[in-house]
Amino acid sequence: MxxxxxxxxxxxxxxxxxxxxxxxxxxDEVAEGIIENAIHIDIHGGQDFIDKLEALDKSKNFYVYCRSGNRSGQACSIMVQLGFVRAYNLEGGILEWEGNLVDLD
Incomplete structure (x- = not known):
């Protein structure tokens, strides 16, 4: 991470x-906009969060964000524990994001 x-x-x-x-x-947070091409997996989803992570291709490179960078840091740590090799946390999260946001389809 x-x-x-x-x-x-x-x-x-x-x-x-x-x-x-x-x-x-x-x-609710995602309803305000999401970074283009992002996959939404709510960290508060419990086992559903873990199951959705486990379904991902662990050979890919994962760029993770949340509102402030705290939950995404936790998510990256969980991902590493699950065997993901490359997980990158966005410092400052969406609060400091200067790019565009799109509506989740």
Whole structure:
């Protein structure tokens, strides 16, 4: 797990053909907008959260964010425990995000 500044997080994603973006916020938070191409997996989902993580391809590179960077840091730690090799936390989360947000389809 690695904490990345927004600049580093975005530049890595742009160069990473195996990038998967995960939003671990709640449904209500996601309703306010989500980073484009992100997968929503609520960290408060308990076993459902674990099951959805386990269904992902662990060989990919995962870029995780939440509201402030705290829950996504926790999610990255959980992912490492589950055997994910590359999990990157967005420092400052969506509160410090300067890019665009889209509606979740």
């Amino acid at each position: 690695e904490n990345l500044s927004q600049e580093k997080w975005v530049s890595q994603i742009e160069e990473d053909k195996d990038a998967v973006i995960i939003d671990v916020r709640t449904e």
